[in-house]
Amino acid sequence: MFGFFKRKQNTLPTFAPLVTDMHCHLLPLVDDGSKSLEESLEVMEAMKAVGYQQIKLTPHFSYPRFPNVEEQIMERYAHFCDEVEANKGDRDMPRMTGCTGEYNLDDGFQGHIDHGNLLTYRFADPKRGAEKGLLLVETSLHHKRMGIDEIIFNRLMDGYDVILAHPERYPYYDSHSSELEQLKEQGVYFQCNVLSLDGFYGEVAQRKAFEFIENGWVEFLGTDMHNVEYALALRHASTNKKIIKLMETTDFENKNLAVI
Numbered sequence: 001m002f003g004f005f006k007r008k009q010n011t012l013p014t015f016a017p018l019v020t021d022m023h024c025h026l027l028p029l030v031d032d033g034s035k036s037l038e039e040s041l042e043v044m045e046a047m048k049a050v051g052y053q054q055i056k057l058t059p060h061f062s063y064p065r066f067p068n069v070e071e072q073i074m075e076r077y078a079h080f081c082d083e084v085e086a087n088k089g090d091r092d093m094p095r096m097t098g099c100t101g102e103y104n105l106d107d108g109f110q111g112h113i114d115h116g117n118l119l120t121y122r123f124a125d126p127k128r129g130a131e132k133g134l135l136l137v138e139t140s141l142h143h144k145r146m147g148i149d150e151i152i153f154n155r156l157m158d159g160y161d162v163i164l165a166h167p168e169r170y171p172y173y174d175s176h177s178s179e180l181e182q183l184k185e186q187g188v189y190f191q192c193n194v195l196s197l198d199g200f201y202g203e204v205a206q207r208k209a210f211e212f213i214e215n216g217w218v219e220f221l222g223t224d225m226h227n228v229e230y231a232l233a234l235r236h237a238s239t240n241k242k243i244i245k246l247m248e249t250t251d252f253e254n255k256n257l258a259v260i
């Protein structure tokens with residue numbers, strides 16, 4: 001009997017257990033992600049092929065490079081959904097179930113707080129999570145910025161849950177970082193990139209991603225898809241035996257995020 005279930009499980013695409021991708025840059029021409037509708041459609045088709053049923057778009061909110069405004073992004077998202085529906089043809093694609101943002105904790109972040117319309121996720125279970133939802137944040141990939149812990153703490157106090165995007169990609173945090181440990185103690189969620197697990201960002205990020213997961217620090221996995229090159233890398237990652245085993249043995253929270 002167990003053999004039967006094991007075989008059945010192995011027939012599922014690798015990332016099917018996650019159900020939902022909660023980090024990708026497929027809203028065209030608003031950041032460094034997709035450059036066209038066609039590119040987004042190609043990437044989304046590739047995501048479905050490796051098991052994703054739903055995706056939530058997360059354009060960068062980053063100053064001064066991507067000075068996006070929440071209301072404009074949501075307008076573009078609504079238009080993009082119409083365009084996808086009109087142009088997808090017979091492609092098999094995940095459903096788009098919302099658009100939030102990946103907020104850089106930079107000099108422009110306070111402006112978004114003051115603006116008062118931060119885009120967030122929610123848990124499907126209404127009893128779970130903070131009142132104002134889950135906020136996806138990132139910080140510099142190059143230099144440690146001072147005061148990040150205070151900015152995050154203030155958001156927690158203000159009624160948000162915080163998800164730190166791809167902690168494995170910050171070169172100044174190692175897998176035993178006391179600063180990251182402190183964030184975990186405060187209840188900050190971590191999201192690693194699935195491509196990190198396959199070495200897409202190098203060996204150090206790959207090692208740290210697995211170590212963070214072993215630490216029990218990682219609640220979410222994101223694809224962080226930007227373009228077709230990433231989609232090819234995602235296909236490669238879906239054949240990685242260590243990742244396949246991880247997907248079969250570890251429970252992540254992706255599937256518990258609400259449809260917006």
Ligand SMILES: [Fe+2]
Nearest residue numbers: 023025102224
């Ligand atoms: Fe991202």
